Amino acid sequence: MKKYIIGIDLGGMGAKGGVFSYEGELLVCDKIKTDKNDGFEGTVESLSVFCKSLAKDAGVSYTDVVAIGMGSPGVVDSTRGLVLRWSNFNWDNVPLAEVLSKKTEKPVYIANDANVAAFGEAKFGSTAQYQSSILLTIGTGVGGGMVFDGKLIEGYRSAGAELGHVTIREGGLPCACGRRGCYEKYASTTALIRQTRHAMVENLDSLLWEEAGGKIEKVDGRTAFAAARRGDKTAQEVIRQFVGYLSEGIADFVNILRPEAIVLGGGIANEGEELFAPLRKAVDERTYIAMDIVPLKIVGAALGNKAGMYGAYALAKEKMIK
Ligand SMILES: [Zn+2]
Incomplete structure (x- = not known):
């Protein structure tokens, strides 16, 4: 049957x-x-x-x-x-x-x-061949899940694995969780949009304006990547800084847990090597044990929604x- x-x-x-x-x-x-x-x-x-x-x-x-x-x-x-x-x-x-x-x-x-999505990605998605992986979903916030030896790591009463709420800037931007400087305030799509808008206001001649159709409220998670591809220096600086923030959290998780792979989910993963190439370099510079000694894959999620x-x-x- x-x-x-x-x-x-x-x-x-x-x-x-x-x-x-x-x-x-x-x-x-x-x-x-x-x-x-x-x-x-x-x-x-x-x-x-x-x-x-x-x-x-x-x-x-x-x-x-x-x-x-x-x-x-x-x-x-x-x-x-x-x-x-x-x-x-x-x-x-x-x-x-x-x-x-x-x-x-x-x-x-x-x-x-978020844990269930990480489990799905780890079993069927882009990291199915690995025993250990951490999924970070970049969206309104940063969601996360960790799978080690094929098992979900959730913590006591499944209340752990809140990867978006580790501090990367002491005294930084206030977060809804009550702390300041949380990872997701710097490395989410919401944060990238805020960083893009800030750069636009400071740089009125940037191609970011054209990519956003001249309207600051039209900025989304793709705007800075699109302008950066066209060689816009302001947009490239926005991406450089965002990748820096993103890599800070990833390096922390890697230093503590050392998975075989980090998987990024959310629309941003569609930016491909424009994101992943500088991200791998930035993470490698920040982790205690370099990738040429112990390999680390950083890849996009495969299963989407x-x-x-x-x-x-x-x-x-x-x-x-x-
Ligand atoms: Zn928080």
């Missing part, structure tokens, strides 16, 4: 889900909208309906679905299946795995969404066997 596993990537705006063969082939995927006004019960009900409709779309008997894995935002205690805190949805200490399991009549395994689904599948499969 064929067996199937459903992987769900829950978010504040929507949930993505897929049906996987037991061996890990993605058969179908779809998404639904999520809304904090639905409350905990309402959201879990939608997820339950979603799981059943996914099985139907895959042409799979729901009876043959043996487990559901899910990445959830917030502080997620993966051992006990609880969401300890998800501020956007006002969830406090909710038994997400247990309630969804009751509704779906399947075992449900959950973990933090499907990493969470793949990770959720892999999480469920691993926890089932345990």
Whole structure:
């Protein structure tokens, strides 16, 4: 009898889900909208309906679905299946795995969404050949996840691996977490946009203006890379500084944990060697043990927005066997 596993990537705006063969082939995927006004019960009900409709779309008997894995935002205690805190949805200490399991009549395994995405990337993405990797997702903030010896490293009650909130500038920019100088205030896409705008205001003749269509509010994570490629000195300096910030955090993680690979996710990974070549050099200059002594790969993520689904599948499969 064929067996199937459903992987769900829950978010504040929507949930993505897929049906996987037991061996890990993605058969179908779809998404639904999520809304904090639905409350905990309402959201879990939608997820339950979603799981059943996914099985139907895959042409799979729901009876043959043996487990559901899910990445959830917030502080997620993966051992006990609880969401300890998800501020956007006002969830406090909710038994997400247990309630969804009751509704779906399947075992449900959950973990933090960034960790689950790292797990997916490590098992199926660009670092599948390595035993140890750290994923950094560069977006509004910097999310992270660590996989060593094929296992997720989450810390006690899965409350660790908050890689975006290590300090790289003492007394620096204030962060929503309450500290100053956090990594994500300097190395996220949000930070790159702020750095680009700052450079534009200081350099009115820069090509950055042209790339942004003359409007500072049109600046995005690609603007500085586009102008730098055209030889704009101001843009090149923005990239040089941003790569410097990005490398500071990476060098710290490498000095502590020394993975075989660092994987960058988020739109910025599409900039290719314009980003990766200077980044590798900057990280190599900052790490205690150089890359010619102990190799270190720095690569882009391969699964894009499907990493969470793949990770959720892999999480469920691993926890089932345990
Ligand atoms: Zn912070």
